[in-house]
Amino acid sequence: MADTLTGPSAGTRAKGAAGSVPLAASGGPVRRATRHTGHQGRLRRAGIYLGLLAASGFAILPLLWGLSTSFKPESTVLATPVRWIPEHFTLENYEAVLFHSQIPLNLLNSVIVSVVTVVVTLIIAVPAAYSAARYRFRGKAGLLFFILMTSMVPGIAVLVPLYYLAVQLDIYDTYLVMIIIYSAWQVPTIVWILRGFFESIPVEIEEAGRVDGMSAAGAFLRLVLPLAKPGLGAAAIITFVYVWNDYLIASTFVSDPDLRLISVGLYTYLTQYGTVWGQLTAAVMVTLLPMIIAFVVFERRLVSGLSAGASKG
Amino acid sequence: MSGTSTVPTAAARRRRLGPVALYVPALVLVALVSVFPIAYALRLSVYRTRALRTVEFVGWDNFVTVLGPDGWADIARTFVYVLASLVLAVPLGLALAVLLNKQVRFLRVFRVVILLPWVVSQTVAALLWKWLLNGQYGPLHSLFGGDGPLSSPWGSMASLIVVNVWLSYPLATILCLAALQTVPAEQVEASRVDGCTPRQSFFLVVVPAIRSTLLILVIMLTLLYFNMVTLVYTLTGGGPFSGTQVLSLNAFLQSFQFFKIGIGAAYSVVLFALNIVFGVAYIRVLKGKNDG
16 A cells, blocks of 8 residues: 555656645655655656666667558658658558458468467476476486476477478478477476476365365366466467467478468568568568557466466476 | 385376376477487488488588688677677666566556567567668668668677567566565665665675576576577578678578588587587576575
8 A cells, every 4th residue: 555655656756746745755654755755766766767768668669660650651651751650641551461461361370370389288288297296206307307408409400300300291381280399399388387386286275176086187177277277378378479479480391371370471571672661560560469469468477477487496 | 105005006007107197298299399300400410411311421521610710700699699688688677677666657557568579579570670770761760870780790780689689678577577576575674774775785685586587587598599590580681791690590591591401400509509508507597496
């Protein structure tokens, strides 16, 4: 309570609304405010906001410029002097991207491959993570070490052998080959993250279930899995974003334009005659939108998932 | 653990093997997609190749090429790229985590906006920045003058580092933020009571408390930077005048642009060796943290 009071009052102070200061400062038993009263505290607050604003600007600058370009007619994209606000606002780039290009198909492909990869990854990683969190056996440390080490194999190093393998197995140019590779590369990370989540669930819950006559699998499915939902959610998002954003696999293992993923589809706007920036930026914005929405909605969960993976040993 | 009989019954055996069996799908998958191919890559790296076929055993010849003068230039550029990115991204990420850990107005808005580059792919980041830094039509061209930063080798490298930092500081901020929230406020207050300035209590109390997270972060980012292909490929393509040609990019170009699979494999093996070094360090840190 005290903290939420400090924030706004200090905020308005930083912006120079001096009138509210005495009220807020005397209005409550606010620890922070009493410590940073006066000139120095105000300067400090201003510094914090300045830092946050500068970082926000840095973060969003390239996105805003892309957004601005996507609303310009192609004829004014390459005009000088540069304008941040389009003089003639148009949706023609979006119309071209959404109705007269391969981009919607690319998006659909990306959705299919991402979603199936998420499901496959979870089905494979959950049992391993659960075993790692609950059971002890000889060689367990080595086994975990081995799985984690495979995530140190650089993707670029195995690209050629995998290409060869895919051609031999006749799965080149299919969804399947992408799904297999993406899942394999995500499984180690996801095992690691989920293990942390399973460890945080008290083992007594399963023991109670067992006493009530559940099987080990039943206790896991009906008691543990529902509690691990935040972890599963974080794992799903991390995998989804990874597949959605990958270019290397998508460009190496598929040559059929009908199977192209979105990251590869964007390159069709980089032609040998130059780049069609208006349509390219529109396509980029269309690609980013689902990611941004997912990020805004799941931001908290994502943060906890990422940090669980990095800190739980 | 719970097995009481000396003669293993079927049920006991199942109980003993069950936990191991849960790993099997994961093991099969990573063996097929990561372990077997890296073994194959090791083999390719000591052969001369034509198309996808090995032609003759050449021993270390490919590595002599990779570790020759040109290769060393690649390695030097790789280290410039990785180190400069780390030196910028980690402090920036930590500083922003500290700011986002304070009670400020619009905290959630700031957090979402500042962490936003995390969801942007390397492809999209490269394309957007390429357009932003465009020497003729970009909004920043008056800032740099001439043909823009991407037209000179050093300007390209600097741009590449900036874009890389832009793309990766959110991860640093996320991990630091989570770690900062585990530092007990009482500890910091106690240090203040003992007469530390805010800066002193930050460097003497907070930073040591989140040391292992910082270490893990440095290693994670190092691995990410060493293996980065897409960003470099799309933003600069290694140019101009090879000014941004790093190891990972060359492994990709040799294999898929010049079809020198053997040389490409040798580059990959060097990269893999570097990864192992940092990977082992990563696991050491994780283990150390568990014991401590």
